[in-house]
Amino acid sequence: MEDLFGSAAPYYARYRPGYGPATTEHLATTLGADGRVLDLGCGPGTIAIPLARRTKAVLAVDPAREMLAEGGRLAEGVANITWLQGDSTVLRALPPFDHVVMGRSFHWMDRRSVLVDLDELLPPGGAVALVGPARQPGEPWQPDAQPWQPIERRVCEEFGLDIHSAANSFHATGEHHDDVLAASPFCGLESRVFTRSLTWDVDGLIGLQLSYSYSSPARLGDRLPAFVMALRRALLDDNPAGRWEQRLATEVLVARRPGR
Numbered sequence: 001m002e003d004l005f006g007s008a009a010p011y012y013a014r015y016r017p018g019y020g021p022a023t024t025e026h027l028a029t030t031l032g033a034d035g036r037v038l039d040l041g042c043g044p045g046t047i048a049i050p051l052a053r054r055t056k057a058v059l060a061v062d063p064a065r066e067m068l069a070e071g072g073r074l075a076e077g078v079a080n081i082t083w084l085q086g087d088s089t090v091l092r093a094l095p096p097f098d099h100v101v102m103g104r105s106f107h108w109m110d111r112r113s114v115l116v117d118l119d120e121l122l123p124p125g126g127a128v129a130l131v132g133p134a135r136q137p138g139e140p141w142q143p144d145a146q147p148w149q150p151i152e153r154r155v156c157e158e159f160g161l162d163i164h165s166a167a168n169s170f171h172a173t174g175e176h177h178d179d180v181l182a183a184s185p186f187c188g189l190e191s192r193v194f195t196r197s198l199t200w201d202v203d204g205l206i207g208l209q210l211s212y213s214y215s216s217p218a219r220l221g222d223r224l225p226a227f228v229m230a231l232r233r234a235l236l237d238d239n240p241a242g243r244w245e246q247r248l249a250t251e252v253l254v255a256r257r258p259g260r
């Protein structure tokens, strides 16, 4: 796990789009300016860095050292973030926090056990905020399909890379976060979706692909140059203009104990 995300970290930091100002604004307003926020599975600070400017303090925790190093580099000048190597199994050993944010990371954890720990650790008004791709209507977890994805999927298959190979709890159970939260003490749910448009070029799409754990440089090993060449050729054969538009929809799901 650590190695897969570790080798993806430079690509993650450079090519994964952030969640955008409207998402940060919503999180900041929801959690409040006085909060100490734990960003669990923080990666390179995708949420931690913009949120730190709007809240009291952020504790940014991730198991991958390389992700934390990217975060520290990107956060230069932001003083109220503490970067800590750790994971969802060490929550009780962390300094105190008031709220938790998890951006595309909850599915990597034993979700029920994390919520049991958070019920003990969070103060009465504490919120659990999940940030990630919005789902298609009627789908349990599948985000919007993008025009380049069938091409990427075909090239990944040629290299034996399968998105479903990742041993995460989405793929293991198909159970959406809503259902896991609804069965927990944090069953008061509020969802907001924020959309925006992005334009990709071919280098961006290749970098994006290398930021995923199932097709990271560590997973590819010495096949990395051949993969990059094959992906570039397939993408440009399909779309010689080399520009792809994406409508990016991000869901913020805020969970609280009822009545708080």
Ligand SMILES: C[S@@+](CC[C@H](N)C(=O)[O-])C[C@H]1O[C@@H](n2cnc3c(N)ncnc32)[C@H](O)[C@@H]1O
Pocket: 001, 002, 005, 016, 040, 041, 042, 043, 044, 045, 046, 047, 061, 062, 063, 064, 067, 086, 087, 088, 089, 102, 103, 104, 105, 108, 109, 110
């Ligand atoms: C897809 S990245 C998300 C990074 C960032 N939060 C974002 O929103 O872009 C998932 C992150 O979760 C981390 N992770 C994986 N398993 C974890 C666990 N059990 N506890 C905490 N973080 C974990 C990975 O190292 C990786 O950095």
